[in-house]
Amino acid sequence: MALQVGNMLVRCAGQNHLRCFTSIANKLLQPNINHASRDYSKKSDSLTPTTEETAKPKTALEKAKDVASKIKEAKRKFDLYDPLNQTAQPTLFEAQLPPRAVDIVIVGGGIMGCSIAYHLCREENLIGAKVLVIERDPCYTRASTVLSVGGIRQQFSIPENVKMSMYSSQFLRESKYLLTVDGKDLTDVQFNHQGYLFLATEAGVETMEKNHKVQKDCGASVELLTPRQIKAKFPWINTDGVALGSYGLENEGWFDPWSLLKGLRQKAVAHGCRFINGEVLDFNVLQPGKKDVPLEQHFAGDGRRVRGVKVKAEGYDDVMDVNCAILVLASGWESGRMGRLMGIGEGSASEWMDVPIPVEPRKRYVYVVHAPDGPSIDCPFIVDPSGAYIRREGFGGNYVCGISPEVDSEEPPVDVTSMDDLAVDYDWFDEKLWPKLAHRVPAFNNLKVKSAWAGYYDYNTVDQNAIIGMHPGFPNVYVATGFTGHGIQQAPAVGRYIRDLIFDGEPQDLDLSRFGFERFIYKTPLKEANVV
Incomplete structure (x- = not known):
């Protein structure tokens, strides 16, 4: 009987698992007695009925338990006889190594890669797509996600950015329900609902009013405040030089990036x-058989495509090939380098391969300060016209702050190969940031730096906006990068969008097609005015 079941399982491997299990269970539930081949010539030594023959009929509950037990046993045997290793759980050794083939490979396991993986693998994934995420920094020591200040706002100048943050805000509100796993601790992203307060000088009033209209048209709950209204609402703010303010009334605040990533x-x-845990060293790219293949033939399978990745798993010297049908590039500030490994930016214009992915790392400092006289629970996330920002951290007089350079300013190159490059420049705080904070909030004249850290933005050098969607040179490569500091708040929405493109071929809830790579090829940048 066991051999019979094993043979059935081998034949079933690669087919719909549930159908296999049901078929096997039915087979196992059939009586072991084959009446057609029963030998009636043997005489019984006793006319007394056996225990089996006198047993009481089983109740429906007992039969159901039997079925469940048989199915469980069938699944166990299916794992043992599965030649394609499609259902068996990997051993500890196997779990550290990549499989030979999957449906979708996601390069990058930060907040963006995890969100895309979550949306691809959630309950609606009825086709059973096999997804692999490759992350080379398992402790996330240099990941932009965990080095973020965790802010979320709807005050942008591009409608799609506003809608993404509104979507993500709702996701954060429901995260305990959406992300908690049975047997695991409750997922709590610690969403603090507190609005952003953008301040503008006279020169920035027109831009702020235009942005406000965009935000209101998208359904965002924001209001414009005059200097007098700002002073009445937040009397501890110095409004000198402020001509207008924009304040978020809901769906804004900050949260714990690590908790969201973990969830x-x-x-x-x-x-x-x-x-x-591993590093992608190269890509297996199938080149077209002839030059200048028309776009429609790319999608018909005649053009360039990524067939797989070359991975060096952590702790192993060998480089392994992982074949895939679809590749998602979500490697943050490393996306530009990863693109070049695929030939993006190294090819011809006729093949849409002449423009590189315009993403590079830009270093930013974040400081945690203690100000005993600072504002309390009514402190919003303040963004000064100078680029300085500060928000409350808890209720003990602690604050998180930083400052972003001007968009077009020159910045020194970074050395991502050295951890020394993440050393914090405390003179930057004393010379650049503290004077601006103390001018805007006089209570910050009395403060002390408690800690600080440095991290990298995946900086889009063209228009500081996200790059999302299919790359035009590859019919099976999707990118999600270049968020320029906004990735942590846009990740849930981007994960949903990429999922829709892959499974449905078009967006279902959010249309983010304007963030596609084509805008760099056609030189039509999409500038975001509110970059923090």
């Missing part, structure tokens, strides 16, 4: 996604 990752894993 997305553990939920994706619970739904079958594989994560491995």
Whole structure:
């Protein structure tokens, strides 16, 4: 009987698992007695009925338990006889190595990669797509996600940015329900609902009013405040030089980026996604058989495509090939380098390969300060016209602050190969940031730096906006990068959008097509005015 079941399982491998399990269970539930081949010539030594023959009929509950037990046993045997290794759980050794083939490879396991994995693997994934996420920094020591200040706002100048943050805000509100896994701690992203307060000088009033109209048209709850109204609402703010303010009334605030990352990752894993610690060294690119293949033939399979990745798993010297049908590039500030490995920016214009992915790392400092006389619970997330920002951290007089350089200003190159490059410049705080904070909020004249850290933006050098969607040179490569400091708040929306493109071929809830790579090819940048 066991051999019979094993043979059935081998034949079933690669087919719909539930159908296999049901078929096997039915087979196992059939009586072991084959009346057609029963030998009636043997005489019984006793006319007394056996215990089996006198047993009481089983109740419906007992039969149901039997069925469940048989199915469980069938699944166990299916795992043992599965030649394609499609259902068996990997051993500890195997879990550290990538599989030979999957449906979708996501390069980058930060907040963006985890959100995309979560949306691809959630309950609606009825086709059973196998997803692999490759992350080379398992402790996330240099990941932009965990080095973020965790802000979320709807005050942008581009409608799609406003809508993404509104979507993500709702996701954060429901995150305990969406991300908690049975047997695991409750996912709590610690969403603090507190509005952003943007301040503008006279020169910035027109831009702020235009942005306000865009935000209101998208359904955002924001209001414009005169200097007198700002002073009445926040009397501890110095309004000198301020001509107008924009304040978010809901769907804004800050949250814990690590908790969101952890929640997305553990939920994706619970739904079958594989994560491995390793570095992608190269890509297996199938080149077209002839030059200048028309776009429609790319989608028909005649053009360029990525067939897989070359991975060096952590702790192993060998470089392994992982074949895939679809590749998602979500590697943050490394996306530009990853694109060049695929030939993006190295090819011809006729093949849409002449323009590189315009993303590079830009270093930013974040400081945690203690100001005993600072504002309390009514402190919003303040963004000064100078680029300085500060928000409350808890209720003990602690604050998180930083400052972004001017968009077009020159910045020194970064050395991402050295951890020394993440050393904090405290003179930057004393010379650049503190004077601006103390001018805007006089209570910050009395403060002390408690800690600080440095991190990298995945900086879009062209228009400081996200790059999302399919790359025009590859019919099976999707990118999600270049968020320029906004990725942590836009990740839930981007994950949903990429999922829709891959599974449905078009957006279902959010249309983010204006953030496609084509705008760099046609030189039509999409500038965002509110970059923090």
